[in-house]
Amino acid sequence: MTVIHIPGSKSVTARALFLAAAAEGTTTLLRPLVSDDTEGFAEGLAALGYAVRREDDAWHIEGRPAGPGADSADVYCRDGATTARFLPTLAAAGHGTYRFDASAQMRRRPLGPLSSALRELGVDLRHGGQEGHHPLDVHARGVKGGALTLDAGQSSQYLTALLMLGPLTAEGLDITVTDLVSEPYVEITLAMMRDFGAEIGEERGLDGARTYRVAPTGYRARTYGIEPDASTASYFFAAAALEPGRSVTVPGLGTGALQGDLGFVEVLGRMGADVEITATGTTVRSTGVLRGLT
Known part of the structure; x- marks a missing residue:
């Protein structure tokens, strides 16, 4: 019998980095994937003022439930779609001015549904070039919460970013989804959020729409093993x-x-x-x- 030790999942590592940064206390991520995308995510967190200490098989992140430690920051997201979509959402929960840019390839990828949803929640978000694409500035003042409708037919990452934001809002978040691709990735998000202490309910309507109700619980730090990809x-x-x-x-x-x-x-x-x-x-x-x- 041959035993193969596979590197960690990129999808799980990116979500764990967001949740660890948002949690109360210091989280240790065991066996995170080391790749250009995840290193870019970790560097983005450091630029925002989160303390990230990386060892060979473990990354330690000091969480900041109130948001980034820096009042202002320039964050380069490289080619990482999760970095480019998750970090602006995380920053919106804090207080400060944050500018996000990415590679030419990532600049071409759409951000519009997420930008529109954040604006609907009261976030002051401005695109520096083409509307709905990087670069963008987030003038963060915290997020009250509330209800919104989202079309996640282009990417489930829009929904994932908003779901993970929910526990950081003042009043919680209700998200009604009219279209959704890559549902298994959303299930990963929900399971991981619950592992970090979040409370999420789900309702399905007769028209096929589903509503996620995310309580304003915040997150709790923990030791979390990243499963192999x-x-x-x-x-x-x-x-x-x-x-x-x-x-x-x-x-x-x-x-x-x-x-x-x-x-x-x-x-x-x-x-x-x-x-x-x-x-x-x-x-x-x-x-x-x-x-x-x-």
Whole structure:
């Protein structure tokens, strides 16, 4: 049996960095993904005045529930979509003036639905170039909260950013979503928010719209393990299924895993591989036979 240690999930790492920065106390993130996107996110937090200390296998973030420690900051988001969408939302909960810019590629990606939603909540947000795109300035005075309607048909990251903002508002946040893509990523967000102490309710209307009700609870710091990236693990699981006599185990991706991409091993099981999912990890073994399927 081959044991493969997969780097952490980028999606989980980015959400954990936001939640840690917003929490009361110091959070330790175990085995975070080290990549251009996550390092850019951590540097953005530091520019905003959050204390971030990085070690080889653990990052320590001193949370600031009241918002960024800096009164003003210039934040460069690199190519990171989560950085470019999550950090302005986090900054809006504080008090100060913050400018965000990104790479030429990221400047082309839309931000409009999130900008409109933040403005609807009273955030003074101004785009420096093309409307609905980076760069942008956030003149933050805290966020009261309230109710809004969001079209998340372009990206679930808009919804995720607003959901994570909810506990930091004065009165809580009700978000009615008319369209939604990538729902499994929203489920990751909700599970992680609850792990950090948030309270979220969900209602579904007859018209298919859903409303998330986020209470103004704030967040509590904790030690949080970043689970391995399920997309990356899928290549090793596939290799195991292809080679007779081979088995591969990925620890940290088990029955409680957040990522929908772990469903790939269920497909391998339907094709004929032997799949075992436990509380501590997942193992795929070749049976020597693979069947095609739809």
